[in-house]
Amino acid sequence: MKFRAKIVDLACLNHFTRVSNMIAKLAKTCTLRISPEKLNFILCDKLASGGVSMWCELEQENFFSEFQMEGVSEENNEIYLELTSENLSRALKTAQNSRALKIKLTNKHFPCLTVSVELQVSSSSSSRIVVHDIPIKVLPRRLWKDLQEPSIPDCDVSICLPALKMMKSVVEKMRNISNQLVIEANLKGELNLKIETELVCVTTHFKDLENPLLPSDSVSQNRHPEDMAKVHIDIKKLLQFLVGQQVTPTKAVCSEFASPLLTSCVLHMQVCPVLGIELAETVSLESSLEPEVSRDAEEE
Amino acid sequence: MKCLITGGNVKVLGKAVHSLSRIGDELYLEPLKDGLSLRTVNSSRSAYACFLFAPLFFQQYQAASPGQDLLRCKILMKAFLSVFRSLATVEKSVETCCISLSGSHSHLVVQLHCKYGVTKTHNLSFQDCESLQAVFDSASCPHLLRTPARVLAEAVLSFPLALTEVTLGIGRGRRVILRSYQEEEADSTSKAMVTETSIGDEDFQQLHAPEGIAVTFCLKEFRGLLSFAESANLPLTIHFDVPGRPVIFTIEDSLLDAHFVLATLLEQDSCSQGPCSPKPQQPVPQKQAHSTPHLDDFTSDDIDCYMIAMETTGGNEGSGAQPSTSLPPVSLASHDLAPTSEEEEEEAEPSTVPGTPPPKKFRSLFFGSILADVHSPQGPNPVLAEDSDGEG
Numbered sequence: 170m171k172f173r174a175k176i177v178d179l180a181c182l183n184h185f186t187r188v189s190n191m192i193a194k195l196a197k198t199c200t201l202r203i204s205p206e207k208l209n210f211i212l213c214d215k216l217a218s219g220g221v222s223m224w225c226e227l228e229q230e231n232f233f234s235e236f237q238m239e240g241v242s243e244e245n246n247e248i249y250l251e252l253t254s255e256n257l258s259r260a261l262k263t264a265q266n267s268r269a270l271k272i273k274l275t276n277k278h279f280p281c282l283t284v285s286v287e288l289q290v291s292s293s294s295s296s297r298i299v300v301h302d303i304p305i306k307v308l309p310r311r312l313w314k315d316l317q318e319p320s321i322p323d324c325d326v327s328i329c330l331p332a333l334k335m336m337k338s339v340v341e342k343m344r345n346i347s348n349q350l351v352i353e354a355n356l357k358g359e360l361n362l363k364i365e366t367e368l369v370c371v372t373t374h375f376k377d378l379e380n381p382l383l384p385s386d387s388v389s390q391n392r393h394p395e396d397m398a399k400v401h402i403d404i405k406k407l408l409q410f411l412v413g414q415q416v417t418p419t420k421a422v423c424s425e426f427a428s429p430l431l432t433s434c435v436l437h438m439q440v441c442p443v444l445g446i447e448l449a450e451t452v453s454l455e456s457s458l459e460p461e462v463s464r465d466a467e468e469e
Numbered sequence: 470m471k472c473l474i475t476g477g478n479v480k481v482l483g484k485a486v487h488s489l490s491r492i493g494d495e496l497y498l499e500p501l502k503d504g505l506s507l508r509t510v511n512s513s514r515s516a517y518a519c520f521l522f523a524p525l526f527f528q529q530y531q532a533a534s535p536g537q538d539l540l541r542c543k544i545l546m547k548a549f550l551s552v553f554r555s556l557a558t559v560e561k562s563v564e565t566c567c568i569s570l571s572g573s574h575s576h577l578v579v580q581l582h583c584k585y586g587v588t589k590t591h592n593l594s595f596q597d598c599e600s601l602q603a604v605f606d607s608a609s610c611p612h613l614l615r616t617p618a619r620v621l622a623e624a625v626l627s628f629p630l631a632l633t634e635v636t637l638g639i640g641r642g643r644r645v646i647l648r649s650y651q652e653e654e655a656d657s658t659s660k661a662m663v664t665e666t667s668i669g670d671e672d673f674q675q676l677h678a679p680e681g682i683a684v685t686f687c688l689k690e691f692r693g694l695l696s697f698a699e700s701a702n703l704p705l706t707i708h709f710d711v712p713g714r715p716v717i718f719t720i721e722d723s724l725l726d727a728h729f730v731l732a733t734l735l736e737q738d739s740c741s742q743g744p745c746s747p748k749p750q751q752p753v754p755q756k757q758a759h760s761t762p763h764l765d766d767f768t769s770d771d772i773d774c775y776m777i778a779m780e781t782t783g784g785n786e787g788s789g790a791q792p793s794t795s796l797p798p799v800s801l802a803s804h805d806l807a808p809t810s811e812e813e814e815e816e817a818e819p820s821t822v823p824g825t826p827p828p829k830k831f832r833s834l835f836f837g838s839i840l841a842d843v844h845s846p847q848g849p850n851p852v853l854a855e856d857s858d859g860e861g
Contacts, residue, residue, distance in 0.1 A: 256662040263627040263664075279660055290623060295669035299627045304660035 170248055170307070172203055172274040175235040182270055185232050186261040188225065193258040195223060195409055200308065200316055201282075203238050203248040206230070210254075211316045224318055241310060248274070249308035249316060252282060260284040260301035268296065280305055325398035328354040329379040336362070337411040339373050343404060346371065350404040353397040356380050361397070364404075470500050470540050471569040473529035478724075479566045479581075483553030484697050485520045485727070490550045491693030492518045492729075497543045497601040498577070500532040504725075505568075508601045509546065515732035516690045517603040526724040528565070540570060542595035544577060552579050552591050562587070605730050607717045610708035612678035614645065618698030618705045618720075620673075621647075624666045625695060628688065634734070635691070637707070637716075638683025643670040650685050650734075674704060684709050685734040686716050694718055694729045712736045 176182050192199050192210050202209040212223040229236045240246035264270050264286040271285045281302040288297045308316075330336060339362055343350060347364040354360045360375040474482055485507060489496060493509030493516075500506075504526070508519040524530040533539050553559055562583040571578050576592040583589065614637075624647050628635065634650040648665040670676050698705045698720050709716040713735035720727040 253662075259629060260662070260664075281663075295671050297624065297669070298667045300665045300667075301627075302663040302665075304662065 170241055170274065171237065171239040172248060172272070173235070173237045174229070174233040174272045176232060176270045176272075177234045177268070181232045182261075182264060182267070185227075186258070186264070188227065189254070189258040189261050192223075192225065193254040194412060195254075197253060197255070198251055199254045201250045201252060201305075202316065203250070204240070205238060205246060208232070213316060226318075245310060245313075247313070249313055250274075250282065251306040251308055252303055256301075256303040257282075257284070260286075260303060263299050263301070264288075274305075275302070277302055280307060326354045326356060327381055328356075328358065328360055329381060331360070331375045331378060333411060337408070340404060340408050340411060343371060343373075344408055348404055349401050350407060351399055351401050353399045355397045356394040359395075359397075470533055470537075471529065471531045472500065472505055472527050472567070474526070474566045474568075475528045475564065477560075478526055479563050480556060480560045481526075481701065481725070482522070482566065483556050483559045484700055485522075485725075486550055486553050487556070488693035488697040489518050489520065490546050492516050492690050494546050495543045496546045496549050497541075497598065498549075498595070499541050499600055500530075500539060502532055505530070505532075510601060510603070511690070516687065517601075517605075517728075517730040518690075518694070519603075519726075519728045521726040523724050523726075541598060541600050542577065543598045543601075544593050544595045548591075548593050549579075552581065552589075552593075603730050605715060605717055605728075607706075607708040607719060607728075610710045610714070610717060612682060612709045613675055614673055614678065614707040614709075615675035615704055616673045618695060618701075618703060620668060621705060622695050622699040624668055625688070625692065627664055627666050629664075632688055634685055635688040636683050636685040637709070639676075639678045639680050640667060641680060643676065643680065644668060645670065645673065645676070646683075675706075678709075682709075682711075684712050684714075684716050685736070686731040690729070690731055691718070694720070694727065697727070709733070 176185065188210070192212070196212045200209075200211040200213070202211060206229060208227045208229050210223070210225040210227075238246075238248065240248055261270075261284070264284075267286045267288050269287045271283075273283050273285075275281055275283045277283070281304050284301045284303065286299045286301075288299060290297050340350065343362065343364045346369065347366050349364070351363040351365065352360070353363060358376065358378040358380055360378055361372050362375075363370070363372040486496070489507060489509045493511045495509060497508040497510075498505070499508070501521075504521045504523040506519060506521045508517070510517045559581075563581045564584060565582045567578075567580045567582070569578050569580075570576075571592065575594070577595050579591040579593060581589040581591075625635075628647075628649055632649050636646075636648045636650045638646050638648070640646040644667040646665060646667045649661075649663055651661050651663060695705070701720070701722070703720050703722055706719045706721070707716060708719070712733050715730050715732050718727075718729040718731070
C-alpha cells in the first residue's frame with residue numbers, strides 16, 4: 170500500500186484546507202478513501218435517533234500536482250484510512266504560506282499519514298520544513314462496504330437551497346427556541362423552515378427557488394406541485410453542517426423524503442468555482458423522532 | 470527602595486511579569502545593587518526564571534534607603550500580575566510606574582501614573598524571605614544555540630497550544646529540530662499527532678552542538694520567555710547539555726538580563742527516540758517510568774530528572790544524603806527544604822524560611838517529621854480512656 174501526493178498551488182491548498190476544516194467541524198473521526206482518481210472523505214455517524222453521514226468527493230487531479238497510489242491489491246486498488254479529522258486540519262493550517270505540501274503514507278513506529286510542508290519564511294533565507302505525522306488506522310476490506318457512496322433514494326421533493334449564510338443565520342436563531350426543525354418544500358420553489366413549540370411557532374418562507382430536475386421523477390410526478398413534503402430533523406445537526414460550510418457552493422440541493430418511520434433530507438452540494446474544482450458533498454440528516462408524516466394536502 | 474520606570478519600559482516590565490506568571494505562583498522581588506531582580510520558580514522546582522533589570526532601565530533606581538537592609542520579599546504572582554494585566558492598556562495610558570516600599574514597610578506600593586491625571590495605586594502585601602537562587606552555570610553547558618527569538622517563535626507556531634513538552638535537537642545537515650514530545654502510554658490505541666519543525670542552521674547566529682543531541686523540556690514555560698523575547702526583539706541563547714541536565718535560556722541586553730532554567734527529561738537512550746537519529750527505525754527503548762506531562766504531577770518517580778539545584782543565600786550545603794523520592798514536592802512549596810549542592814543529583818530545595826537553623830540539621834529534622842507521618846506506628850494506640858459499658 171502506497172500513497173504519495175503533492176500540492177504546489179496555493180489556491181488548491183487553500184481549498185483543500187477548507188474542506189478539511191469543514192470535515193473537522195462535523196465529526197471527530199473520519200474515513201479517507203484514496204483511489205486512483207478520487208479522494209473521499211466519509212463520515213458515518215449513524216446514531217439511534219438519527220445522525221449525520223457525509224460523503225465528500227474530490228477529483229484528485231484538481232488538487233494535486235502529483236498523485237501516486239497503490240491500493241491494497243490489484244483488484245481492490247483503494248486505500249481506506251481512519252483518522253482524527255482535527256489532526257489533518259491542524260496540519261494543513263500550518264501550511265498556509267507554503268511552497269509545497271506533500272502527503273504520504275508512512276510507517277514511523279505506527280502507521281501514519283505524513284504531511285510535510287515546506288515553508289518560505291520571509292525573515293530567513295532558507296526554507297523551513299514542518300512535518301506532521303498523523304496517526305491513522307487502516308481499515309480492512311471487510312468494512313469497505315459500509316463506506317460506499319450512498320445512493321440517493323427517490324425523494325419526494327428536491328429543491329435548491331437559498332444562500333447558505335442566510336439559512337445559517339435563520340437556523341441559528343431558531344435553535345434557541347426548539348430542538349427540532351421542520352423543513353417543508355414543494356415543487357413550486359417554495360421552502361419553509363419551521364419550528365413549533367407550545368408557546369410559539371416561527372416560520373421562515375423562501376420563495377422562487379429552483380427545483381432541480383431529477384432523473385427519476387416518477388414519484389414526484391404524482392405530486393401536486395404545491396404539496397409540501399415535510400421532514401423533521403435535529404436542528405443541531407443541520408446547524409453543524411451549515412456552520413462547517415467554508416466553501417461556497419454553486420448549488421446546494423435539499424432532497425426530502427419521508428417514510429412512515431423515518432424522515433430524512435439529503436443535502437447535496439456541488440461546488441464549481443472558477444478553477445474547475447469539483448466537490449460533491451452529500452449530507453443526510455435523519456430523524457426518527459417523528460414517526461408520523463403529515464402532508465399539507467392542498468387539493469384543489 | 471524606590472524604582473521609577475517611564476515610557477515604553479513599563480510595558481517591558483509588564484511583559485516580563487507575564488512571562489514569569491507562566492512559571493510560578495510567587496514572585497520573588499529583590500532590589501540589588503546591580504538592578505531589580507524578579508524571580509520565580511514553579512511548584513515542582515523544575516523551572517526557574519529570573520529577570521534582572523539594570524539601573525539604566527529605570528529613570529530612578531534606589532535599591533535601599535541609606536541605613537536600611539536590602540529588601541528581599543515574595544509577592545503573590547497573581548497580585549503583581551493584576552497591576553499589568555492588560556498590556557494594551559498599560560501601553561496606551563501608563564506614563565510612569567513607581568515601585569516603592571510603603572512608609573510602614575508593610576506593603577509594596579506600585580503606583581501607575583496614567584494619562585489625564587489618573588493614578589492607580591496598588592498596595593501589595595509581601596512576605597520577607599530568603600533570596601531565591603538557582604544553581605546553574607551556563608558556561609558549563611557544552612552546547613549552545615543563539616538565534617533571534619522570532620525564528621523560534623515562528624517555529625513554535627506549528628505546535629498546538631495544548632502541547633506540553635517539546636524536544637529540541639540537532640539533526641542531519643546541522644538542522645535544528647523542534648519536535649512535539651508525546652508520552653508513551655500503556656494503551657496506545659489513540660496516538661497523538663507528532664509535529665516536527667526543522668530550521669536550517671543559517672538562521673542561527675551561533676550553533677555549537679553535535680548532531681544527534683536532543684533535550685526535552687516544557688513548552689508551556691518556554692513560550693512565556695519566547696513571547697517576551699520576541700516582543701523585545703532580542704536574540705535568545707540556549708545553553709544545554711545531555712538530557713537530564715537543565716537547559717538554560719538567556720536573553721542579554723544592556724538594560725536587562727533574563728534567565729530561564731528548565732529541567733529536561735532524562736532519557737535512557739535518547740538517540741533512537743529523538744528526532745535526530747541518523748539510524749533507521751529502532752525498537753522503542755524501554756523508558757523509565759516518567760511522570761505525566763503535567764508539571765504539577767511531577768510528584769511521582771524520577772523527580773531527580775526534574776529538580777534543579779537550588780541554593781539559599783545561607784550558602785551551599787555539602788551533604789550528600791538525598792531525600793527520598795517519595796517525598797511529594799508539592800509540600801516543598803510551603804515547607805522549603807534544605808538544598809544540596811551535588812550538581813549531578815539534580816535535586817535540591819531552597820530553604821527560604823528566615824532564621825532557619827543550619828540547613829543540614831533542619832533537613833534531617835524535617836525529614837524526621839515527614840517520616841513520622843509516613844511510617845505511623847502500626848500498633849494500637851494506648852488506650853487512654855476505657856469505654857464505659859452498660860451505660861444507658
